[in-house]
Amino acid sequence: MKIDPSTPADLSQQIAKAIRDAIISGALPVDERLPSEAELADQFSVSRPTVREALKRLAAQSLIRTQRGATGGAFVNRLRFEDAYGQQITTSTLLLSMNDVSFATACEARYALERACAPLSATRRSADHLATMRAEIHRQGQPGLTDEAFCASDVAFHRALVDAAGNPVLSYQLAGAVEAMQPLMNMITFTARSREMIIGLHGDIADAITAQDAGKADAHLAELASYTQQLAQDVIAKRDAQRGA
Amino acid sequence: MKIDPSTPADLSQQIAKAIRDAIISGALPVDERLPSEAELADQFSVSRPTVREALKRLAAQSLIRTQRGATGGAFVNRLRFEDAYGQQITTSTLLLSMNDVSFATACEARYALERACAPLSATRRSADHLATMRAEIHRQGQPGLTDEAFCASDVAFHRALVDAAGNPVLSYQLAGAVEAMQPLMNMITFTARSREMIIGLHGDIADAITAQDAGKADAHLAELASYTQQLAQDVIAKRDAQRGA
DNA sequence: AGACGTTTAATTGTCTGACAAATGAAAATT
DNA sequence: AATTTTCATTTGTCAGACAATTAAACGTCT
Numbered sequence A, B: 001m002k003i004d005p006s007t008p009a010d011l012s013q014q015i016a017k018a019i020r021d022a023i024i025s026g027a028l029p030v031d032e033r034l035p036s037e038a039e040l041a042d043q044f045s046v047s048r049p050t051v052r053e054a055l056k057r058l059a060a061q062s063l064i065r066t067q068r069g070a071t072g073g074a075f076v077n078r079l080r081f082e083d084a085y086g087q088q089i090t091t092s093t094l095l096l097s098m099n100d101v102s103f104a105t106a107c108e109a110r111y112a113l114e115r116a117c118a119p120l121s122a123t124r125r126s127a128d129h130l131a132t133m134r135a136e137i138h139r140q141g142q143p144g145l146t147d148e149a150f151c152a153s154d155v156a157f158h159r160a161l162v163d164a165a166g167n168p169v170l171s172y173q174l175a176g177a178v179e180a181m182q183p184l185m186n187m188i189t190f191t192a193r194s195r196e197m198i199i200g201l202h203g204d205i206a207d208a209i210t211a212q213d214a215g216k217a218d219a220h221l222a223e224l225a226s227y228t229q230q231l232a233q234d235v236i237a238k239r240d241a242q243r244g245a
Numbered sequence C: 001a002g003a004c005g006t007t008t009a010a011t012t013g014t015c016t017g018a019c020a021a022a023t024g025a026a027a028a029t030t
Numbered sequence D: 001a002a003t004t005t006t007c008a009t010t011t012g013t014c015a016g017a018c019a020a021t022t023a024a025a026c027g028t029c030t
Helices: A011-025 A037-044 A048-060 A081-098 A103-124 A127-140 A147-163 A168-185 A192-210 A214-244 B011-025 B037-044 B048-060 B081-098 B103-124 B127-140 B147-163 B168-185 B192-210 B214-244
Strands: A064-067 A073-076 B064-067 B073-076
Touching: A011 A037, A011 A048, A011 B048, A011 B081, A037 A048, A048 A064, A048 B011, A048 B048, A081 A168, A081 B011, A081 B081, A081 B168, A103 A147, A103 A168, A103 A192, A103 A214, A103 B103, A103 B168, A127 A147, A127 A192, A147 A168, A147 A192, A168 B081, A168 B103, A168 B168, A192 A214, B011 B037, B011 B048, B037 B048, B048 B064, B081 B168, B103 B147, B103 B168, B103 B192, B103 B214, B127 B147, B127 B192, B147 B168, B147 B192, B192 B214
Parallel strands: none
Antiparallel strands: A064 A073, B064 B073
């Protein structure tokens, strides 16, 4: 494991890259213990603080975990889907907020991805996923629910729909898209009527998944997508009208 | 910006979290300069190395960038889609390799997501994207191409297909799924006949996208998906047979 | 001999102080 | 006025030290 001596600055970045590459290539297998900080400092001919900065970079990506004590040290971490969810959601949220991604674009992506899951969910749905979906639909109908709570339940419903596909790769990819949308969805004020409409469509989707009818599920998801877009357009139109006045 | 004094260990992690939350919440806007390391050390009542470890964690996530010199310091970084691609691909690759995700599962996810893009790509495809797809198809037909190069071209073809949807959120999400598949795809040895078959299907897909025929594009993608699964199963069957012998 | 407390060595977490390198701004010079 | 020089600020790096933690080795008592 060597570092590039051509660019003298940012030693910790170079060391982090060297170790990261070793992990990705498989040279350092999961649960392998890295040399101690002092040994790494010797190997790379740098000081311990510099090594530590490199290790913190890797820890931020969940590539290693550290443990104190006699048998402690830094260990190659098995990256689990659950661990990656959080980072994925953070990154997606920032991407949307920092790049002025329109509601329409984010919404389009989200529903396109969800519709990709629907046929698989219809085939594989378990009783557990169906129960979660029904429970969230029921919650959405409770009076006195804030818009934020309604949105959170909406996210939970869609998460269950995606998880029903039984494919962790899909669940991981969609977690970012669905959760990152929530701040944007929160901008919409849901009237009693629009909530009723959404809850109805959720029911239709749940029914179709229960009946393992992929076509119907897809059709109702398409309806929900266009209705959501419609709601957002109304909000934007109202806001613009107020600005003009 | 405060840190939780209940858990004394891992100060750098707590400080990183505090700053990260400030960025996500928007309290620290893009291009805002953070206080100098010395000032942060004062504010959080820790030493400078601890602050530096926290900053390196954030730098690893591309949340900040640092600059030396008189007017230097740490600045909140605008997270761009291009920057996020790399992290997404790294994470996806490790998730697949470290969690024993089967070829079938990864393949299913990838084609499900791609089929979600197809209707949008058929509508919005530009001449540029079509040209890229045709160019990659041509390259795939060149004699003497290694399996790795064939796979790389395959990835490029599918990237163009996804990018044609004109939705950066979709492109970002799919980048991980498609690129992370490549190491798995590389395990397949492509015979002359299977390459011909794949190139033919790529041609069909490109034709359908050119003709803006979403239905046909979806049908050919489904064909390609099942053919790829078939190839993988053959490889696995052969390997198992050899082991038994 | 076996169970239980104690010591000890290894390792990470944190601090202090220092110097080098980069960099833009201010001051001095032409 | 333009250019060069100086300088203050800030990050990058180093050396050494001590505290906190942890498991293994050791010793002691039953």
